[in-house]
Amino acid sequence: MNIELVNPFNGHQLTLSADGLKDNGLIIFPNENGAYRIVKDDNYSENFGYQWNKFAGTQVDKTSKLDISKKRFFAETSWDATDLSGKNILEVGSGAGRFTQIILDFTKGNLYSVDYSNAVEANYKNNGPNERLQLFQASIYEMPFAKAQFDKVICIGVLQHTPDVEKSVQCLIEMIKPGGELVVDFYPITGWWTKLQAKYLLRPFTKKMTHEKLYKKIDRNIDWMIKTSRFFSKIGLGRLFNRFIPICDIDGTLPNNLPYDQLRELCVLDTFDMFSPQYDQPQRINTVVKWFNKYGMQDVWGGYIRYENCKAAVVKGTKP
Ligand SMILES: C[S@@+](CC[C@H](N)C(=O)[O-])C[C@H]1O[C@@H](n2cnc3c(N)ncnc32)[C@H](O)[C@@H]1O
Structure with a gap:
């Protein structure tokens, strides 16, 4: 060493x-x-x-x-x-x-x-x-x-x-x-649209929340967000609309075909990781x-x- x-x-x-x-x-x-x-x-x-x-x-x-x-x-x-x-x-x-x-x-x-x-x-x-x-x-x-x-x-x-x-x-x-x-x-940064998404619109508020409060909010809402995001992806509109759902990018960052419980846990973690940091540059x-x-x-x-x-x-x- x-x-x-x-x-x-x-x-x-x-x-x-x-x-x-x-x-x-x-x-x-x-x-x-x-x-x-x-x-x-x-x-x-x-x-x-x-x-x-x-x-x-x-x-x-x-x-x-x-x-x-x-x-x-x-x-x-x-x-x-x-x-x-x-x-x-x-x-x-x-x-x-x-x-x-x-x-x-x-x-x-x-x-x-x-x-x-x-x-x-x-x-x-x-x-x-x-x-x-x-x-x-x-x-x-x-x-x-x-x-x-x-x-x-x-x-x-x-x-x-x-x-x-x-x-x-x-x-x-x-x-x-x-x-x-x-x-x-x-x-x-991929273009002028990079910051036009739920994450950057909500972060000024979410990063000030207590960790416990933010975690609970995400955990309570994650199931409908997964459902909605998957629906848009299925009908071919995921790239257009999913950026406005306050959930992590399931299609672009997570493996396909995960069991639901594992997908859910990864989504709660990644969504918390989107909304809680002090800096996101x-x-x-x-x-x-x-x-x-x-x-x-x-x-x-x-x-x-x-x-x-x-x-x-x-x-x-x-x-x-
Ligand atoms: C999104 S996490 C990534 C962790 C890991 N590399 C991974 O991919 O799972 C970012 C990490 O950077 C750390 N971090 C942020 N600022 C840092 C700094 N100034 N010095 C060292 N680590 C820092 C955070 O504490 C956090 O654990």
Whole structure:
């Protein structure tokens, strides 16, 4: 492993112990429930802590018995599992650990996984303890690592939820060592209509609701929304009308032919995930490509990648 740990607030070197990260022999970032805590829970991503602890196993392949996370991870990265043996991988914004599980179970890489929220506890329940996994509750802007050490960095489904997306990309790039690679995916801006949908019309209100209230509202309404959305899809009007139903995009983001109970649970989770975040800032693929180039990446590629019936906006590149 041998990743140099650094206190992001004062630049001091940190040493790792089972109880916490030490600065000058004193534990300053304790290990609680499987994760080193660089920050407290009360920050803008608290909704994600609530969400991922409530739905800890819902999207994790080994629990759901689906293979959608595996397909998405390998489709987006194009990485060969055997090439990752012994490599140091950084995952930022890991949530409940759906991709943490894929990296641990299908590669022999060493994984440093970071999330700003208390979701690290759900991740530890799903994936810990594992000698190839270190979990940190920390922000993308203040990660406890010296720069330029990681062979591979991934950040999946996170950038749009950070307050300064360009700075987030810059912070990820700083972590990669020469010859290393970065892969990100994010919500894309596809045209003037991107924000013309129920999500963006209602979010100003829903993001201010308590998590419990929002969750209950979604749970109470999910069945008619699934029915209505499926009806429009069946008669060929899904693309036109489903964006105005306050439910996640079933056709574009979920596998076909799921048992109803599983579909329902995934829809409640994804709909909560649409309405609760503080930040939801889709980006143009070209803009993210431009930032990769601006911060020194080479062989930068941006575009859509398909897996199952889904597609993701992805940008990737290599550090010279
Ligand atoms: C939509 S979830 C995606 C989680 C996971 N990558 C997945 O695809 O299931 C976004 C995650 O980004 C995390 N996040 C948001 N802002 C962050 C920041 N500044 N630093 C690190 N993680 C952050 C949230 O806590 C949340 O768990």
